[in-house]
Amino acid sequence: MTLTEKVLARASGKAHVQPGDNVWVNVDVLMTHDVCGPGTIGVFKREFGQHAKVWDQSKVVIIPDHYIFTADSMSNRNVDILRSFVHEQKLPYFYDVIDDPTGEWKFDASKGQLERQYGSNYTGVCHTTLPWKGHTRPGEILFGTDSHTCMAGAFNQFATGIGNTDAGFILGTGKLLIKVPETMRFFLEGALPLGVMAKDVILHVIGEIGFDGATYRAMQWEGPGVYSLSMDDRMTIANMAIEAGGKNGIFPCDQKTLDYVNERVAENGTKSEFEPVEIDAAQVFSYDKVFDLSKLEPTVACHPDPGNRKLAKELEHIHLDRAYIGSCTGGKTSDFLAFAEVVRGKTVKIDTVGVPATTKVVRELKEILWGGQSVWQILQSAGVQLTENASCAACLGGPVDTFGRLNKPMKCISATNRNFPGRMGNKESEVFLASPYTVAASALTGRITDPRTFMS
């Protein structure tokens, strides 16, 4: 069996499953957020009753992250709906924006968008929070009401996005009926060359198979090249399985995975037992291809979809209005460090916006010193507008006052993961997806730029 088949077989209590089987799986973790949480709670109450209790309090994780730093009153209300549900159900894992468990969240627009407006429990973007707070474990099943839930496949688990109705069903029963997907294997060899990042790997692969090339399928990453990648790199890659239509992305478990997970579960006191799935000698794939990492070059997905692949060096004629770094896939500490490597000591030429994925990223960028200066200061001196308010922000447009939102037709290069029309706001704008290196180099020149121009 493939890694995905092994996780699904175990979760459904079967010795063997194959693609096309419909199986009821037991869910290890259900995650929801402020956009889909209120609807999920609504479905749960409508179907199981006003006084129903969730199936297992320790398996529900609620993370407000999408529409937080906005004066939009409906958005603020949605965070309050989450809080009162958490209170009523006594859920231990809720990363609230405010510290008062009976309070109401209200964004104070008069303080502006840059200065911190959250309490001590707030974390930021859900998919980056889950591993940090010890909720991702090898061999487990994670469902989330968000399509990029597949990011947790980096940790050797089956993780995928679902809608409110399915999530409401899980809240009441702890189970879900799913179809076992076929598996596609992406076998990585070699190591990443200078100027090329994990983001380039996934953009290259999506360009290869097409924006719907993995529809209904699992994307399994294997080969010596995989083991050279950091956990952050694996997350960037697994995150974008959905941009090829994939049901999930999944990595093998190695010492890096174990070290990362063991440290996080110990730090947070979350469940510490888990059983990874190992690679079998006999696996059946619906697609199998070798990719040599050392041959890759800085890659860009052009407007209007993530499969519209070009090389950065072919696009140097494209003038930009904005550069954006942030999101679950591109707003981790390692992404900001890569970005800072390029812009350090220089000045950006276009409007450049940075939104850390989590509050931990904010803290780390302020703590890490390069030559006596924090990375945060280095980025600010280069002209990057950084906000302390970690969240999804303009990655998905959001209410019009969202920080970094494209409020008019613009060309934007972005370290995020999705560029369909209107994704970052204005529906006539154009978004180009690229690695933090390429976004940084392009911010310096105002045109799409191969980052190797600035590296030696």
Place this chain on the structure above:
Amino acid sequence: MAHTVTSPVYVVRDNIDTDQIIPAQYLTLVPTIAEEYVKLGSYALIGLPDALYPKRFISEGDISTPYKIVIAGRNFGCGSSREHAPIALGAAGVEAVVADGFARIFFRNCVATGEVYPYDSPVRLCDVLHTGDVATLDFDVDTLTVGGTVYSLKPLGEVRPVIDAGGIFNFARQSGMIAGEAPSH
């Protein structure tokens, strides 16, 4: 009783993602709240670029659409997992989307909510039909008939009874998988 729907069709191309079906700024609406469900419907497909789709899906000031059938190309509903997407279409009055293919989560959300029937078409209908053409969709024999031409659609198979029941909860109750009376919607 024969189960058919006759309506003008609305034709879109490949890769219509969930941001075009219901843009992110409207996701503050909670679909299980009745007034907000209706509002969601009024914004269905509002994210389509005007230049490509000059004829609006829902006319200015209206809350529902005259097009009960949407014809699409490949990968309809790709992008986010937002259930608001099939719900917005269903709330606007859409009964079925007939496409070359669907993104997985959108397809699943259609079934889970029972809002719209997601039909796969072996023929690329978005190249043949035009917005406003009147079509009859026959759910009993899985065909779409337009001006005398009959197109066979791929039968929905095992998901069909779930949508007929009005989504997974009703289906699970009818088949005894979960206990209790269906709540009044």
